[in-house]
Amino acid sequence: MKGKFIVLEGIDGCGKTTQINELYKWLPKSGLINKNRTLIKTREPGGSFLGKEIRDMILNNNKLNSPSILTELLLYSADRAEHISKVILPALQNGHWIISDRFSGSTLAYQGYGREISIDIIKKLENIVCQNIKPDLTIFLEISPEESILRRKNKVADRIESEGLDFLKKVNHGFKLIALENNWEIIKASEDLTSIADQIQKLLINKFSLNK
Numbered sequence: 001m002k003g004k005f006i007v008l009e010g011i012d013g014c015g016k017t018t019q020i021n022e023l024y025k026w027l028p029k030s031g032l033i034n035k036n037r038t039l040i041k042t043r044e045p046g047g048s049f050l051g052k053e054i055r056d057m058i059l060n061n062n063k064l065n066s067p068s069i070l071t072e073l074l075l076y077s078a079d080r081a082e083h084i085s086k087v088i089l090p091a092l093q094n095g096h097w098i099i100s101d102r103f104s105g106s107t108l109a110y111q112g113y114g115r116e117i118s119i120d121i122i123k124k125l126e127n128i129v130c131q132n133i134k135p136d137l138t139i140f141l142e143i144s145p146e147e148s149i150l151r152r153k154n155k156v157a158d159r160i161e162s163e164g165l166d167f168l169k170k171v172n173h174g175f176k177l178i179a180l181e182n183n184w185e186i187i188k189a190s191e192d193l194t195s196i197a198d199q200i201q202k203l204l205i206n207k208f209s210l211n212k
């Protein structure tokens with residue numbers, strides 16, 4: 001498998017989406033990707049055709065009909081299974097590069113540490129769903145839960161974003177542990193956008209320029 005799989009993770013409002021857009025502009029010009037290969041920008045949930053419908057089902061802010069936490073876990077897992085089979089695996093097998101806004105670390109952080117579903121169950125499910133696909137690089141954009149709420153105060157929150165500060169604290173704590181356990185790259189994301197984009201570019205150059 002010659003393609004590369006890069007993931008950005010972090011709590012809501014950490015700036016992942018902005019940084020992925022920056023990366024999507026910069027990577028094709030960086031010289032890191034072979035000429036006959038392409039770059040795919042994707043996300044979870046919602047990176048596949050079916051996944052878009054699953055995303056609507058999970059994030060729809062209708063409290064009365066919200067899924068149970070087990071259903072929520074299985075929906076995120078179904079989204080990932082479809083994303084891997086239809087988008088990620090075929091692209092990597094053909095040598096293409098992928099940048100994804102979230103991957104399995106988010107399930108461990110949100111459903112494991114946030115919802116407090118057994119980490120063991122989540123890891124077992126991850127083994128089934130991920131079919132040995134592991135990101136080549138995961139970057140954790142770290143901001144505080146308080147900053148996350150402040151940054152999103154004028155935006156309409158989806159069902160997960162509406163959970164509030166205590167939930168976000170648990171998720172953030174989880175992300176920090178997962179990042180250390182899995183040697184993710186950690187970037188303090190309260191700095192300005194350009195400096196964060198620079199740091200991300202340097203990480204990619206260091207990691208990928210020798211083994212194209």
Ligand code: TMP
Binds near residue numbers: 044076101102
């Ligand atoms: P997004 O807003 O970054 O696209 O993510 C959608 C929401 O889904 C976000 O609040 C985090 C949450 N989420 C989980 O709870 N578990 C997961 O496995 C994933 C991928 C996202």
